[in-house]
Amino acid sequence: MPNEILRQYPLEPLVRREFLKRASLATLLWGASPGASFAQTAATGSLLIQGGLIVTSERQFLADIRARAGKIEQIDSNLTPLSSGEEQVVDARGMLVLPGGIDPHTHLPGSIEDLASGSETALAGGITTIGVMTFPRTGENVTEAVSRVSSLIAQQAMADILIQPGLREFADDAPRQLADLYAAGHTSVKIQMQRPSFDQRGMDFLNLIRSAGEAGAITLIHCEDHPIVTDTTDALMAAGRTSARYWGESRPVLAELVSVQRAIALSEHTEAPIYVVHLSSKRALEACREARTRGIPVYVETRPTYLHMTEDLYAGADPGLYIASPPLRTARDVEAIWRGLTDGDIDVLGSDHSALNRAQKANPELTLKTLRPGFSNLEVMLPMLHSEGVVGGRISLERFVAVTSTLPARLFGLFPTKGTIAVGSDADLALWNPTQRRRIRAADLHSRCDWSPYEGREVTGWPQMTIRRGEIVYDRGQITAQAGSGRLLRRGPTQAL
Numbered sequence: 001m002p003n004e005i006l007r008q009y010p011l012e013p014l015v016r017r018e019f020l021k022r023a024s025l026a027t028l029l030w031g032a033s034p035g036a037s038f039a040q041t042a043a044t045g046s047l048l049i050q051g052g053l054i055v056t057s058e059r060q061f062l063a064d065i066r067a068r069a070g071k072i073e074q075i076d077s078n079l080t081p082l083s084s085g086e087e088q089v090v091d092a093r094g095m096l097v098l099p100g101g102i103d104p105h106t107h108l109p110g111s112i113e114d115l116a117s118g119s120e121t122a123l124a125g126g127i128t129t130i131g132v133m134t135f136p137r138t139g140e141n142v143t144e145a146v147s148r149v150s151s152l153i154a155q156q157a158m159a160d161i162l163i164q165p166g167l168r169e170f171a172d173d174a175p176r177q178l179a180d181l182y183a184a185g186h187t188s189v190k191i192q193m194q195r196p197s198f199d200q201r202g203m204d205f206l207n208l209i210r211s212a213g214e215a216g217a218i219t220l221i222h223c224e225d226h227p228i229v230t231d232t233t234d235a236l237m238a239a240g241r242t243s244a245r246y247w248g249e250s251r252p253v254l255a256e257l258v259s260v261q262r263a264i265a266l267s268e269h270t271e272a273p274i275y276v277v278h279l280s281s282k283r284a285l286e287a288c289r290e291a292r293t294r295g296i297p298v299y300v301e302t303r304p305t306y307l308h309m310t311e312d313l314y315a316g317a318d319p320g321l322y323i324a325s326p327p328l329r330t331a332r333d334v335e336a337i338w339r340g341l342t343d344g345d346i347d348v349l350g351s352d353h354s355a356l357n358r359a360q361k362a363n364p365e366l367t368l369k370t371l372r373p374g375f376s377n378l379e380v381m382l383p384m385l386h387s388e389g390v391v392g393g394r395i396s397l398e399r400f401v402a403v404t405s406t407l408p409a410r411l412f413g414l415f416p417t418k419g420t421i422a423v424g425s426d427a428d429l430a431l432w433n434p435t436q437r438r439r440i441r442a443a444d445l446h447s448r449c450d451w452s453p454y455e456g457r458e459v460t461g462w463p464q465m466t467i468r469r470g471e472i473v474y475d476r477g478q479i480t481a482q483a484g485s486g487r488l489l490r491r492g493p494t495q496a497l
């Protein structure tokens with residue numbers, strides 16, 4: 001069975017035969033006794049991963065990895081274990097060894113998920129670094145928001161964390177505070193065009209994008225036009241079409257397109273890099289592609305829902321569950337987003353993980369003005385991409401690594417400490433069994449969310465073990481990390497692609 005799946009699998013000709021031989025063995029080693037660890041325990045902090053297929057954004061090759069003191073110390077063929085007991089040894093024959101996933105876009109801590117459960121769900125899904133959107137609460141400024149989240153990281157995190165400072169409204173003291181935050185290694189800022197504040201303080205936001213660029217930071221922008229969304233929503237509400245069924249109609253592609261065009265113009269005018277979060281439509285993607293061919297530093301993220309679902313769900317039984325902005329789009333948009341991810345027009349897949357329980361989302365009393373956007377996405381983001389993308393023949397393994405690790409590491413100033421497998425890099429690794437079949441069930445996942453948008457889907461390929469800075473933090477279903485062991489990352493400047 002594994003070899004049947006691997007027949008179409010995008011392996012390099014030079015490694016194919018040897019990997020196929022090892023794959024049958026892996027099923028015996030890793031599949032026979034789920035939960036039982038065969039990594040030998042040792043106390044010295046040295047870890048040897050033997051015989052896996054290492055994949056970076058550039059190549060794939062069979063080799064062993066030695067990690068020590070959190071870093072990759074050696075990559076070579078036929079490394080032998082240090083004398084008995086001094087080193088943990090993992091037999092990775094038949095496994096893919098990928099750089100730990102980097103998901104730069106989560107809403108953690110959230111209403112039902114804290115940084116502990118959020119970390120667990122990330123690690124179990126092969127992700128070792130997560131970005132947390134950090135907005136001031138009422139009465140708080142952005143510096144205070146960053147300090148509040150920093151102390152939660154110290155107590156709860158198991159994944160490594162990058163803070164994404166954000167503004168909901170423009171505050172007069174924000175530019176100064178952001179300048180200090182950039183200097184302290186938080187080299188990004190998120191702003192939101194879908195809020196009235198963006199139009200009211202247009203000049204201030206223009207200057208904010210420019211200052212971020214001058215400081216080596218990147219501006220993340222939620223691109224939906226406030227006037228168009230408000231006008232469309234008001235018209236639907238007035239016509240009595242107030243329910244979740246009308247969500248897609250209430251936030252048309254045009255609202256995203258004009259907002260993306262404006263963001264591009266601001267980037268071109270200020271010469272500062274921007275990062276369009278969760279891009280959803282073909283037309284908006286075409287605008288970004290055109291800008292990129294002219295050398296404008298516009299970077300693009302999409303999220304899993306735009307690869308795996310369409311707006312038809314709004315006509316179904318539980319439309320409230322599928323609320324997120326921008327909304328789900330047509331099958332044509334889904335095709336375009338896949339193509340963008342494959343061809344390089346889209347740089348990053350970010351989960352936008354924002355867990356809300358079924359009852360919070362599917363409440364029929366909610367209207368277009370009160371519906372609750374957000375999905376629990378984090379743990380299955382990479383397995384879904386692997387299954388539909390790599391096994392499905394749409395993207396190469398190297399491209400999988402690029403959009404889920406290497407490119408976010410560059411854009412968020414973490415490369416090459418993170419985002420690759422190289423001597424001197426952090427030993428953040430995910431060991432994947434590319435042929436394991438699994439049916440997604442919310443009850444099996446580590447998120448506190450009581451449902452999954454992918455419930456019942458069968459996927460091929462799943463992370464078996466996750467290693468964060470040389471420490472095994474997840475091993476076949478079991479989280480083995482301690483709360484507070486995740487680090488708050490100080491980042492360098494954004495690296496243009």
Ligand SMILES: [Zn+2]
Nearest residue numbers: 105107133352
């Ligand atoms: Zn978001």
